[in-house]
Amino acid sequence: MEKLIEEFSFGLFFWQTLLFVGLLLLLAKYAWRPILEAVEERENTIKDSLEAAEKAKADMEAVQADNKRILKEARAERDALLADAKKASTQMINDAKEAAQVEAEKIAAAAQEAIQQEKNAAINDLKNQVASLSIDIAQKVVQGELADAKKQEALVEKLIKEIEIK
Amino acid sequence: MLFTASFAFANNAASTKESAEKGDLKSEIKAYIAHHLLDSYDFSLFSYTKDNGEHVYVGLPLPVILWDNGLKVFSSSQFHHGETLAEVDGNYYKLYHNKIYKTDAVGTIVYDDQHHATNEKPLDFSITKSVVSMLLVVLIMFFLFKGLAQSYGQNKGIATGPGRFFEPIVLYVRDDIARPNIGEKKYKQYMPFLLTVFFFIWFLNILGLTPLGVNVTGNIAVTFGLALLTFLITNLTGTKDYWLHIFDPLGDSMPWFAKIPLYIILIPIEVLGIFIKPFSLLIRLYANMQAGHIVLMSLIGLMFIFKSWIGSPLSFGLAFAISLIEILVALLQAYIFTMLSALYFGFAAEEHEHH
Numbered sequence: 476m477e478k479l480i481e482e483f484s485f486g487l488f489f490w491q492t493l494l495f496v497g498l499l500l501l502l503a504k505y506a507w508r509p510i511l512e513a514v515e516e517r518e519n520t521i522k523d524s525l526e527a528a529e530k531a532k533a534d535m536e537a538v539q540a541d542n543k544r545i546l547k548e549a550r551a552e553r554d555a556l557l558a559d560a561k562k563a564s565t566q567m568i569n570d571a572k573e574a575a576q577v578e579a580e581k582i583a584a585a586a587q588e589a590i591q592q593e594k595n596a597a598i599n600d601l602k603n604q605v606a607s608l609s610i611d612i613a614q615k616v617v618q619g620e621l622a623d624a625k626k627q628e629a630l631v632e633k634l635i636k637e638i639e640i641k
Numbered sequence: 642m643l644f645t646a647s648f649a650f651a652n653n654a655a656s657t658k659e660s661a662e663k664g665d666l667k668s669e670i671k672a673y674i675a676h677h678l679l680d681s682y683d684f685s686l687f688s689y690t691k692d693n694g695e696h697v698y699v700g701l702p703l704p705v706i707l708w709d710n711g712l713k714v715f716s717s718s719q720f721h722h723g724e725t726l727a728e729v730d731g732n733y734y735k736l737y738h739n740k741i742y743k744t745d746a747v748g749t750i751v752y753d754d755q756h757h758a759t760n761e762k763p764l765d766f767s768i769t770k771s772v773v774s775m776l777l778v779v780l781i782m783f784f785l786f787k788g789l790a791q792s793y794g795q796n797k798g799i800a801t802g803p804g805r806f807f808e809p810i811v812l813y814v815r816d817d818i819a820r821p822n823i824g825e826k827k828y829k830q831y832m833p834f835l836l837t838v839f840f841f842i843w844f845l846n847i848l849g850l851t852p853l854g855v856n857v858t859g860n861i862a863v864t865f866g867l868a869l870l871t872f873l874i875t876n877l878t879g880t881k882d883y884w885l886h887i888f889d890p891l892g893d894s895m896p897w898f899a900k901i902p903l904y905i906i907l908i909p910i911e912v913l914g915i916f917i918k919p920f921s922l923l924i925r926l927y928a929n930m931q932a933g934h935i936v937l938m939s940l941i942g943l944m945f946i947f948k949s950w951i952g953s954p955l956s957f958g959l960a961f962a963i964s965l966i967e968i969l970v971a972l973l974q975a976y977i978f979t980m981l982s983a984l985y986f987g988f989a990a991e992e993h994e995h996h
Contacts, residue, residue, distance in 0.1 A: 506786035513793035
């Protein structure tokens with residue numbers, strides 16, 4: 476201990492303290508504060524960037540999920556639309572077919588009726604012509620055989636009645 | 642075989658001649674080590690003795706500054722390494738056992754019973770070898786860390802230049818020394834001291850391992866100065882809780898009349914602790930660096946004592962290994978000093994919700 480005190484140099488202690496405190500003050504102002512600030516700023520920047528990246532990733536995922544959902548909805552809508560359209564078209568075709576059928580039947584019926592009418596008219600006409608022809612023929616025949624007109628007409632009448640047109 | 646025999650013979654012949662000198666060599670090495678461990682008034686690089694017995698010193702003389710009824714400044718070359726007196730303004734000064742004494746024209750030294758010189762010692766503010774080394778470290782540190790600080794601005798917050806190698810260490814001091822010991826809230830105000838003291842001690846320790854061989858951190862005045870600052874900062878920034886912990890360590894755990902007999906013992910211990918903590922810092926650093934230098938120099942000295950093909954390489958190998966360990970110790974001691982300072986600052990800065 477005595478040796479330590481003997482060794483102690485006040486001058487060295489003085490210079491050491493002076494130099495060290497001077498260095499401390501200089502470095503605190505010109506080095507440590509700017510260094511620590513710069514490092515802290517850099518750390519904050521890194522932290523913020525990482526957070527921003529994380530957030531961007533989360534946003535991206537949300538957007539992707541949204542997109543998927545929208546796509547799915549659009550598909551479902553499209554499918555529904557297609558199904559509707561198909562149904563409508565089938566309906567339309569069926570309706571058209573039915574209408575056509577009905578029209579066709581109507582036309583056929585009308586045609587049938589017209590033909591029937593024509594036929595009846597033709598038959599009546601024919602009947603009349605045949606009647607008059609028959610009368611003419613009978614007249615000519617009976618003129619030669621029968622003189623009595625009244626008897627002849629009764630005969631013709633009877634004959635016409637017997638003729639049934641089928 | 643023949644070679645070994647002839648070598649052994651030659652060695653034998655030499656050793657008989659040397660045996661007379663051997664005692665001389667040992668004491669010379671011892672004196673050299675003792676001299677090296679002390680501060681010096683000149684920055685000597687090496688010395689040799691000419692054939693005619695004249696000592697030649699190669700190095701730089703440094704200014705001697707004395708306060709002896711006025712400022713006396715002269716060059717240490719006037720002492721001629723203690724061989725001559727220095728005369729300034731009619732006063733004579735003698736360099737005796739590495740200290741400057743005031744003396745008369747013939748250089749009389751008066752001794753007391755224990756062979757201590759009793760001559761008057763003027764106040765000595767000389768720029769010694771240690772002061773020059775510290776100045777060197779101060780300059781290196783200032784430009785190194787100023788450069789580092791500036792490089793951030795020039796390169797978007799990323800360090801460049803030689804300072805960047807020290808950035809991780811700065812961060813280590815912040816994250817592993819200051820933050821855990823002092824606490825997130827208050828560590829910032831202690832950072833300049835912790836960083837400066839860490840690099841100051843580390844650089845000086847490393848400088849001590851270079852062939853310049855300055856033993857600055859192994860000097861009690863230097864470690865005292867550093868520990869004193871730790872002591873002052875600890876106690877000047879001490880919170881109410883810190884002082885309460887010293888003068889009322891038991892708090893509300895027992896009534897006041899029960900505390901009195903305990904406190905007669907406890908308070909002196911706590912108060913002593915305030916001084917012992919920084920004292921341990923100064924002794925630890927001093928003793929470690931001093932011991933390292935003694936071991937290293939002794940091993941180097943052994944090489945000259947052995948002068949054999951086995952002993953010298955062996956002691957060289959040992960000296961080399963110890964040097965490597967000393968590089969580690971240089972860092973370790975800087976770390977320990979900083980770590981413990983931070984710990985003491987942590988005590989000073991502590992704040993409890995309740996006590």
